[in-house]
Amino acid sequence: MIAKIQKYLINSTEDLGRSIIEMVNGLGLMTEFAGRFFYWAVRKPFRFHLLTEQLYFIGNKSIFIILLTGVFTGMVFATQTYLGFKIINVDSLVGAIVAISLAKELAPVLTGLIVAGRAGSAMAAQIGSMKVTEQIDALEVMGINSIQYLAVPRIIAATIAVPMLSIVFLFIGNLGAYLVGTTTLMIDEALFFSKLGEFMVVADIAQGVIKATVFGFIIAVIGTYFGFQVEKGAVGVGRGTNLAVIWGMVSVLVLDYFLTTFLVKIL
């Protein structure tokens, strides 16, 4: 009996250790991958048409869901904070609080999560299936570096698109909060804006944009990395896509914490 328990413990520890080592390995490989991105990003030829294509895919095509999520987030948040604020009679601060929270946290993080789910998975799937059908080999044989051709445009596009989407989110979220606040919640309109101006600073928006930029970069690096790692056919593609989404989202949330503490000190 004891022997069984011992065996189980040993096995579990081994598994755990192995997983940790694998993860650290993976992190190292990803860092190397990111390094290669930087290497190829600054070399000719510069394929701007690919960049635009990716910007359109990651940016424009996400607009609808960003608008939807943004406006409802703003409305819900305004409603929730109103309930609490009304009790101590500071309901005029709802606009300010919603705006600041959106700017610093909700817009970048939610946008990041949405993009990780949408674009991050797409990147892994696209590149993964290309790998499995030898299309990447075809590129290489033709003398085209697959990282430069596939990963660089996507990563740059995401780094640009996510902050833009985040700003849109922020704007539409505030709009939603304003509409709900002044119609359903009966917050005084003049107070809404004056308190907003009093408490919010440009630095708040800047924080959010910086975060969003980092998120965009990370999501794309993870997405393309897992795409290139795919093996073993359809199953591999599915797995790679899954990993890309999960790690993309996890990274967004974890980085959010570290960025917040870091940015608070600078700004």
Added chain:
Amino acid sequence: MLTFQNPAISLKNVTKIFGEQTVLDSLSFDVERNKITTILGFSGAGKSTLLKHILGIMQPTSGTIEVLGKDLSTLGKVELREFRRNYGMLFQYAALFDSFTAEENVGFPLKEFTKLSKEDIHKRVSELLISVGIKEESFTRLPSELSGGMRKRVGLARALALSPHIMLYDEPTTGLDPITTKMVNNLIVDTAKNHKDREMTSVIISHDVRATLEISDYVAFLDRGKIVEYLPVDEFKNSDKELVQEFLKL
């Protein structure tokens, strides 16, 4: 072992070790210009690895590889990239870019490597596609809308786009029905013939014995990282090596 003067491709004592495994074992191998050479072997014998070395995608652990007179290890990244214009490769499943039409696939290398205008590219693409037997109405089809045979043709057209001097065929007829096999074989032969004036060396990697023996000039047998036999086709058929005999019987 066959050796040639001024071969198109020349490998000298090429060894490749992956961790514990020796995939290529001090291999020396020449490919004659303007001929069709086939490399036969079991799966896992090292054929793909050899191919990658010839393409310059992989570097040997030791040994030298010379292609068209140039030592690949002396080429820098940019030079190597340019040098690749000399190769054309047809993959087993054609490896067409699935988001591009047939036209766009064939035009891709032209777009990337030449400064030809859109019209010129379109002209050349049409030429190529027609030469491999693709009708104009299929030009704008996506690979998913083409049959396997048609995909292979388009793949060939793409490989020929930059007028390479070395054509590589990775398992061109493996798994195909006899009629399509004949079609592909004809394509390979025609390609070799049509470009003879500009020089065209064809290398086929396969384990479809029957098909390859029909069209090859030279045949080599690769077993566990070593060239076991390398003879002109007719001699090869009568090889006394046991392994070769076994293989030929299959």
Added chain:
Amino acid sequence: MNEFKVGLLALATLAAIVFMSFKITSNQSGFGQYVTYRTIVKDASGIFPKTPIKVAGIAAGRITSIELQGNTALITFEILKQIQVTKNSKLRIKSVGFLGDKYIEIYVGDSTEMLAKLDFIDSEESAGIETLVKDASEVLVDVKSIVKSLKESISPDGQVSPIKQILADLSEVMANTKEATEVLKRVTAGNEQKINALMDNLESFSYDLAYQMDKANPDSTMSDIKEVLSNTKKLTADLNEIVADVKRGKGTVGKLLVEDEIADQVKATLSSVQKIVGKADAIRTELSAFTGVNTLGGAENELALRIFPSPERFYHLGLTTTEIGPDTETITETTTSGTTVVQNKKERQKDTFKFNIQVGRRVQDFGFRGGLIESSGGLALDYYLQNFGTRFSLEGFDYKKDKGANLRFITELQLWNVLYGRASLDDMARKERSATVQAGLRFNDEDLKGLIGFFF
């Protein structure tokens, strides 16, 4: 085509950012020309670089830096060029609303000379006024509620005033007591005297009370309260006005400064309030319980309550018994006497319960008591040795023509915290002398509070 759409997205984003930035730049410096000035303050807590500067309540600039200069803080700030800052301008640190965010307000003076760049603007200490106002408003809240409940008890709507009610009840009680004393008289024959004395004391007690309650009497508590009420009413009205202004974010608390009348009234209110609060606060109580043994063989226990409406006046209510002590909620070590009384003094044996109802006055270290001492009229003199926690008392009561008075000398010693020891010599003037030794507990308010807290 796609490029165009991407471009549109980028443009839209840019527009959104610019729009939002405009909406929130009420406090930003960045547009406009600024002139730098400086000031020195004693306390720069809550002030940071970028803290806004306001002139006439409107944002006019920002703090650029704060440095320590000796023991004071040197603040460098910039103000919009178009604001003419004169030489006699003043600077004050103020706070916004509940959150206490601080900002700096500049009061431009009327001098004709302008300040030059980097000149110093005088800073005024504002903390005092502000905290005074804050305190005053807090006090007012308290006062309001006190006044309110006082009002209720003095003249609630439509009911008979409770005080009147109390007085009425009291007279009833007195009537009942008179009856009771008849009974008592019968029971304790020959003690009429004592009962009368008790009556007298009670009467004087209620008279005292009525005196205090009389509004018309200028000395009484009631008239003080009246005064406070009227002052408060006035002040509340004024303060409401100011508070309304402050709420609107307008005007400055400077109004308060300018109008002396209000300041004076505040002072008056505060001092009146203090009087009342002083009075209310000063009512102290003391509870004591003692148990012990008498040399004549009887157990003697005492339970007493002392009420101090003021530090020098008190009312003593107590019970003495020769039986084993009545149940109290206090933790006491009851020493039961096993020995039975052999000799019985008529008074003691029969009188199982004796009342102690006295009024007393304390002067310095001496105390004078008078009233019922052990159900008989008597007087007592106390002497307190504070430093030793000791009290000496001389009591004279139970005056009998033949026997004279019962003279008792008591020494009470504080043993520890609430534990006291008492030794007394009874009937010193008479032949049947005896001594009593007791131990007991004495609690005052604090102790009682602590005790109750312990149990609940």
